[in-house]
Amino acid sequence: MKATSYNLVMSALYNGRKGERPPAGNPTSIACHGLMDAANISFPQAHLDAHAMADLALAGHEILGFDTVMPEYSVHQEAAALGSQVDWGDRDMMPDAKTSPHEDFSDIHVPENLLEKPSMRVVLDALSILRRQVGGKVAIIGKVMGPWTLSYHMAGVQNFLRRVGRREEDVVNGILRQLMPVTIAFARAQFQAGADIVVLADHATGDLVGPHHYRDYLLPIHKELTAQIEGPLILHVCGNCTDRLDLFAEAGFDAYHFEWQLDARMTVEKLGHCMSLVGNVNNAETLFSGSPDDVYRQARYAIEAGVNIIGPECAIPLSTPVENLKAIVSAVREGY
Numbered sequence: 001m002k003a004t005s006y007n008l009v010m011s012a013l014y015n016g017r018k019g020e021r022p023p024a025g026n027p028t029s030i031a032c033h034g035l036m037d038a039a040n041i042s043f044p045q046a047h048l049d050a051h052a053m054a055d056l057a058l059a060g061h062e063i064l065g066f067d068t069v070m071p072e073y074s075v076h077q078e079a080a081a082l083g084s085q086v087d088w089g090d091r092d093m094m095p096d097a098k099t100s101p102h103e104d105f106s107d108i109h110v111p112e113n114l115l116e117k118p119s120m121r122v123v124l125d126a127l128s129i130l131r132r133q134v135g136g137k138v139a140i141i142g143k144v145m146g147p148w149t150l151s152y153h154m155a156g157v158q159n160f161l162r163r164v165g166r167r168e169e170d171v172v173n174g175i176l177r178q179l180m181p182v183t184i185a186f187a188r189a190q191f192q193a194g195a196d197i198v199v200l201a202d203h204a205t206g207d208l209v210g211p212h213h214y215r216d217y218l219l220p221i222h223k224e225l226t227a228q229i230e231g232p233l234i235l236h237v238c239g240n241c242t243d244r245l246d247l248f249a250e251a252g253f254d255a256y257h258f259e260w261q262l263d264a265r266m267t268v269e270k271l272g273h274c275m276s277l278v279g280n281v282n283n284a285e286t287l288f289s290g291s292p293d294d295v296y297r298q299a300r301y302a303i304e305a306g307v308n309i310i311g312p313e314c315a316i317p318l319s320t321p322v323e324n325l326k327a328i329v330s331a332v333r334e335g336y
Contacts, residue, residue, distance in 0.1 A: 002020070003019050003020050004136070004137050004138070005023065005061070005067035005068070005137060005138045005139060006067075006136055006137055006138055006139050006196070007019065008020070008021065008022075008023040008067055008139075009023045009025055009067050009068055009139035009196075009197075009309060010139060010196065010197075010232075012025075012276060012308040012309045013197060013232055013234075013254055013255055013276050013308070013309070014232075014254065014276065015272075015276050015308060020336055021332055021333060021336040022303050022307075022308065022309065022310055022332045023067035023068070023139075023309050023310070023332060024065065024066045024067050024068075024309075024310050024311055024328050024329045024331075024332045025066065025067055025068040025139070025141070025278060025309040025310070025311045026060060026066055026068055026070050026141070026311045026312065027068075027070065027141055027143070027197075027199040027234050027236060027257045027278055027311065028070070028143070028199065028201075028236060028257070028312070028314050028315040029070070029072075029073040029315035029316065030060050030064065030066065030070075030311075030312060030315075030316055030320075030325055031043070031046065031056055031060075031073045031316075031318070032316055032317070032318055032319065032320040032321075032322065032325070033091065033318055033319055034320075034321065034322030035056065035059055035060065035063065035064065035322060035325075036056065036091065038059060038063050038322070039055055039056050039058075039059035039063065041055055041056045041059075042090075042091045043073070043088070043089050043090055043091055043093075043094075044088035044089055044090060044095070046073060047073060047074050047088045047089070047095060047122075048088060048118075048122060049122070050121075050122050050123075050125035050126045050129060051126075051129060053071045053072075053073075053122060053123070053126035054071055054126040054127075054129040054130050054133070056071070056073075057069040057070055057071035057126070057130060058130065058133060058134065061134070061138050063322075064322065064325050064326055064329060065326065065329035065333075066311070066325075066328075066329065067138065067139060068138065068139045068140070068141050068311075069130055069134065069138055069139075069140055069141065070140075070141040070142075070143065070199075071123065071126040071127065071130060071142075072123050072126075072142065072143040073094070073315070074086075074088075074094065074095040075095075075145060075149070075201065076095045076096075076097050076119070076153065077119045077120055077122075077123055077145075077186075078119075078120070078144070078145050078150055078153070078182055078183075078186060079097050079145075079150070079153035079154070080097075080117070080118075080119035081111075081114055081117035081118075081119050081120045082101065082108065082110070082111075082114075082150075082153075082154065082182070083099075083101040084097045084098070084099050084100065084101055084153055084154070085097070085098045085099040086098065086119070091318075092318060093318075094315075094318070097153055100153065100154060100155055100156040100159070101154060102154040102155050102175070103155055103156050103159055105155060105163070105171055105174070105175060107178065108154060108175065108178040108179060110178075110181055110182055110185075114182065114185060114186075115185060115186070115189050120186060120189075123142070123143075123190065123193075124189055124190065124193040125193075127140060127142055127190055127193040127194040127195050128193045128194050130194060131193070131194025132194075135194060139196050139197060140194055140195050140196045140197075141195060141196070141197045141198070141199060141234075142187070142190035142191070142193075142195035142197070142198040142199070143190075143198065143199045143200075143201065144183050144186045144187045144190065144198060144199070144200055144201070145183065145200075145201055145202070146183055146200050146201060146202025146218075146221075146222070146225070147175075147176040147177075147179040147180050147182075147183055147202070147218075147221055148176065148202045148203060148204050148217075148218055149201055149202050149203050150179040150182060150183070151172075151175045151176060151179060152203070154175065154179065155175060157208075160172075160175070161208060161209070164209060164213060164217070169217075172217060173217065176217060176218075176221055177221075180221060180224070180225065183200065183225060183229075184225060184228050184229055187200065187225075187229045187231070187233075188229060188230065188231075191229075191230065191231040195231070196232070197231070197232045197233070197234060197254075198229070198231060198232070198233055198234070199233075199234045199235075199236050199257065200225065200229075200233050200234070200235055200236065200253070201236040201237075202218065202222070202235070202236075202237060203237055203238055203239075204217075204218050204237060204244075205237055205238050205239030205240075205241060206239050206240045206241050206242070206243060206244070207238075207239040207240065208239075210243075211243045211244040211247065214244045214247055215244075215247055218251075219247055219250065219251055222235075222251035222252070222253070223250075223251055223252055226251060226252035226253055227252065232254045232255075233253050233254055233255075234253065234254065234255040234256070234257050234278055235248055235251070235253040235255070235256050235257065236256075236257040236314075237256075237258075238259060238314055239259060239261065240259070240261040240262065241258070241262065242262055242266075245262075245267065245270050245271055246270070248271070248275070249271055249274045249275050253275060254275060254276060255275055255276035255277060255278050255308070255309070256271060256275055256276075256277055256278065257278040257279050257313075258277060258278070258279045258280045258313065259279065259280055259282075259313040259314060260279075260280050260281065260282035260283075260286070260298075260313050262280065263305075264277075264279075264280055264301060264302045264305035264306075264307050265305040265306075267280070267305075267307075268305050268306040268307060272306055276308040276309070277306075277307045277308050277309075278307070278308065278309040278311060279302065279307060279309075279310075279311060279312070279313050280302055280307065280313045281295060281298050281299055281302065281310070281311065281312050281313060281328060282298060282313060283312055283313055283314055283315075283316055283317060283320075284317070286298050286324075287312055287316055287317070287320050287324050287325070288316070288317045288319065288320050288324075290324065291324075292321075292323050292324055292326070292327035292330075293327070294324075295324045295325075295327035295328060295331075296327045296328075296330060296331050299327065299328045299331035299332065300331050300334070303331065303332065310328060310331065310332050311328060312325075312328075
């Protein structure tokens with residue numbers, strides 16, 4: 001009996017009984033101009049309308065052949081619900097937050113109707129639509145921002161990092177703890193709405209902070225998040241995180257979505273015994289600027305290294321050629 005996309009992904013996520021092939025998965029956005037044209041859906045509509053959001057996600061499976069559907073293309077859903085003014089962009093521009101409503105680190109009051117705010121409700125409704133359409137056949141992935149990323153959005157990146165650098169522990173821990181309930185509530189609601197897996201994006205990357213910052217501030221919080229969110233979680237952190245991989249494993253996530261900056265063989269050797277791995281096809285040089293053959297070779301390298309779910313390293317550039325995304329699917333299906 002041929003395994004469904006859902007079975008392939010869930011087996012790979014838990015590193016369990018091996019599927020007949022590795023799955024192609026997209027924990028972050030694979031929306032691009034070619035996919036928008038094929039689905040006749042564009043931005044900003046796909047950020048604001050649940051049916052458009054779900055249909056564009058479904059196109060990633062039906063047109064490209066990915067084994068997952070992921071309907072959230074922005075990183076600003078929670079920020080908008082918490083008072084940030086967001087420009088939802090257009091066909092050529094991803095959403096961008098124009099304001100940081102807590103630059104003064106004033107207390108953040110999470111609204112009781114948080115999940116009914118339009119930017120939150122649209123994601124939950126899209127997940128429910130996908131559950132009705134492909135539930136049990138294709139793995140449905142949701143996405144939430146973790147407290148570190150939400151702190152960037154609420155206080156501003158540089159403003160927040162200055163407090164981190166000055167070791168203002170009470171201030172940093174204060175905003176992280178105030179934002180934790182947002183991550184928990186949205187993740188739980190996404191599982192209830194229909195997600196099989198949720199990606200938790202929290203950008204404590206090696207490009208911005210040291211491993212001791214992750215250990216001292218985020219590790220305790222991530223342990224609480226993985227304990228309180230009832231469902232499988234993929235951690236996404238951009239950039240080179242070689243120096244904190246063991247801490248990610250300690251936090252209790254089921255999988256780690258990683259970038260090309262981390263060699264696939266090294267990462268599998270270091271983490272493959274304790275969590276599954278997702279990625280790590282390069283966006284800028286390979287998916288955006290390379291040929292389908294380049295993408296195919298890089299995807300095969302990840303497969304042969306033992307990466308469990310193969311896909312882009314992060315949200316892809318909007319001008320990424322559709323043929324390059326299809327090359328990932330060709331790579332996972334080789335011989336099957």
